[in-house]
Amino acid sequence: MGDHLFEFLLRQGDNTLILSHRISEWCGHAPIIEEDIALANIALDLLGQTQMWLGLAAEVEGAGRSADDLAMLRDAWDFRNAILVERPNGDFGQTMMRQFLFDAYHVELLNRLANSTDERIAAIAAKSLKEVEYHFERSATTVIALGDGSEESHARMQAALDDQWTFAGELFETDAGDHALNDAGIAPLPSELRAGFNTRAIAVLGDATLNIPETTFAHSGGRSGKRHSEHLGHLLTQMQWLQRAYPGATW
């Protein structure tokens, strides 16, 4: 169970860490100042959640590592985030579509985790949920506005959806570890979250006048760590640079 729990916590913390990192790349470059501020807000929320998830992961592991060690000193194959969140930002529409797909999953997940039998997990989830409900509101509103906006914004949002859709499926992938945690009442099966996700996606993407791709194909390899995309290595090269270049220094 300990291994499964550690893996589960890494999956949570790595999703929020890597997505936060990607969003933070927008800082100073967004289309409108208000969006710049809002994106920084989301990145900050996710970073705070990362500190909680990876902090608990480090505690559960009990190997003397800290949340920072986990973030800064693991190589790509030890990361457990879904490939969706490591994908490059693309244009603003792609960033917001990725955010929307993740938020729709994230709200469903946290709703369930808030009732976890593990009190530490329930507490982190309850705290995160308040933030993530707002993230969902915001990304849904933006996806609707741009989907149902100008001809160009509509076309870009449809392209973004076509591009990202096959990466959302991995969020619902379910393995033996998930079953073990589910049996213990610690976490829901990711596959159980799909229906709620679909309801949200159909409603919002419908209002956005966008067509959900017909394919049922889903990329995978991130949450298992078996095969990340090439992008993760470059992201880590940047994120971990100082810790790698000056081992043992305190900052």
Add this chain to the structure above:
Amino acid sequence: MYAQMVKSENTDSGPELDAFQARIDAGEKIEPKDWMPAGYRKTLIRQISQHAHSEIVGQLPEGNWITRAPTLERKAILLAKVQDEAGHGLYLYCAAETLGVSRDELTEMLLDGRMKYSSIFNYPTLTWADIGAIGWLVDGAAIMNQVPLQRTSYGPYARAMVRICKEESFHQRQGYDIMMKMAQGSEAQKRMAQDALNRYWYPSLMMFGPSDKESVHSAQSMSWRIKINSNDELRQKFVDQTVPQAEYLGLTVPDENLRLDPETGHYKFSEPDWTEFFEVLNGNGPCNKERLEARNKAWDDGQWVRDGMMAHARKKAARAASAKVVAE
């Protein structure tokens, strides 16, 4: 400062102007709907928007290290700090808009080079210690200037400054804290910290602008209470405050002539290279091109987003209007 060498002009005269000056001398606030001389309005627009542009362009050098911050905590602090600066830009654009210009107009003037931003943001951030140096020195210099501006004569500007100043002291503290960690750290970290101070010292002194003893603009701006202290006064205050802080860190201010004058209690120090300052203002700083290119790219790439949101707002309004007709 964030607003450097703002041209001040006065073309009005007569009883209205006298009454206006009397209000300012009495310490009253001028509000957007009040009568004001054209020169006062023009000068304020220049100064406030230069300040706003500086906050926005100022996101770039620090933003350059967000993705490389050494710890989760440092990353969160830096991200929050840079986000604050965007918020400062927003407050200031709003204050400028009360004078009858739009944010879009001002943005276009920044992007095509008609309007300036502070020279300091044309310097590169090369190491993590530069993030410390910017918080400590650049925000420190900004505070020197902004604290008195909370009492400036134009109401919306003064109120924007009050909000901004609340956040600036946190900015300076986080910068000094970064420097402290590095100054007490490994040899490499100490070297990094000293190098950052070496590169940012004189550009920070330049932030206050050249000596304004003989400047007519300054005199006019001061009588309007748009400018509260002289450039030299603020620069001296900054040096007096900062040198002991550098000593406490065990770092050396890169100025051979620096010494405490026992008679005045103030430090004597070398002037920055004003030729370099004017080159930077004229577009020849180390990062002028990159900074403006980055802002232009953000604006151009964001065009479809702004257009799309506007189109959606129009559609929504039209739908609401037709729904109302149907209901009636």
